Amino acid sequence: MTGNAWKAIVREPLLHFLLVGGLVFGAYSWVTPEAQVETDSEVILIDQAELDHLKTLWKAQWRRDPNTEDVAAIIDRYLRQEVFYREALRMNLDHNDQIVKKRLAQKMEAVANDLSTLMQPPTDERLRAYFHEREAFFTLPQAYAFKQLLFAPHTSEEQLKQTLASLRANAEVAASLNSSSLPFEWELDSETAIENAFGGGFSKALASLPAGEWAGPVRSGLGWHLVYLEQNQPEHLPSFESVRDFVARQYEYYAVLEAQEQVFDELIGKYEVRISAEDVPDAILNEFPQS
Template sequence: MLRLTEANAQKLAEGFAATFQRPPTPEEYRNLVKEWVIEEASVREALALGFDNGDTMIRNRLRSKMEFLAEAPAAAMMPDDATLEAFYKANAGRFASPGQVSFEQILLPPGAKANDIEALKTKLESGADPTTLGSGAMLPPQVEDMSTATVEKVFGPGFGAAVAALPIRRWSGPVSSGYGAHLVRLEVRREEVLPPLDKVRDRVLAEWRADEARQMREEYKHRLLQRYTVELPDFETKGQP
């Protein structure tokens, strides 16, 4: 016996309307119902034949469904202002505009000696064109208003942070990158800025709900494990499989 409840029938019509921005015609609705019947009958036949047993895709889908149901209430939760502000302050790094730098750089020749580097700095400070010096590379000689994180994607880990710490408008270095050693002239350093809560309220609320959802999912897993006694092979005597 297959029974389509009024609630499920309404969901079919609502799903159609959400996709096509209009309610289904009588014929379209009959086709929706027909497809539901075929799907329901097929699922029951597959379960009767045991197709769900040992199928990794189905098992993962069922697990995901249970975890989704466990965390779904978070999507509708609305914290009070004090809770949201406390979350915003505790996680300020998530919402701050990243610090930015503007700089010039030249890549030093491999094995450049200290006295050669100092001589190069002197030339640069005296107004020499930096594009005519250095070993050359497929790297931008000038960088404008780039976040330190993006700088590190271009030049390598640690380079952005090192550049941001340099004195302003002086040729400094060497600064190491994934390409070698550089002389760098930091032109502008803009500090990280935390916008007012009202400017990012929607984003903060979304992040708060996401954190609540993660917590609900972990609590669900904990409760689930408490309901079962687990027996495992003796790996120490038999060895791991």
């Protein structure tokens, strides 16, 4: 078979991930016979001593005791590391390599990542499909660009009206009236980000302001504001072309996670997971029922 023919097969969209994965793992298994793997390699034991050790390491890093969800995550990560580590040994990935177990598990994850790139290359066709399947994620939120002047909460209504009239008569004096540390000019930003900065329902009030003129006063969590609304950009889905690079990064990131999950699910089935520890979350026990 020529190189071009092989490339055509690899790029065939109907080619299944697990078929290629099976070929890769099968080849390594043939090179590294089963007899070379220790007798108990099909058993993953999580006893109390092991779980206590894992929780101690976790506590040393996060400086608090793990809760039920944390313990479930600790065990899940341990199983992933153990499975990828043992499969790495079967594939002889540790040959001439003194890196510890964690590094070997990372190598197995890298195999999954390579399969992801092989089976799901980020072509324009795939990226467009990914973009439209997740339009809600890529939709840009309501956003505003504006200028503002902050006044103390106790500022009188009459003073605010007089200042507003001055601004409408001569907008060039606006910047000179800004005496607070709050920025005078705000570039286009999301409604959520603006509300986080100002509070008090300020971002919601912007929706009712006219664009292209000074208006207000508008109340925020900081005080009163006179506002010049420069841009009111409604929530919208951008064109694919304008966000292609961002879509590609998201696609590649989640394709790698999906590939790792598929490989892990395939490999964990080869093992019997024995759990003799007492304080193991039900979610883990339900996933690995004990006989």
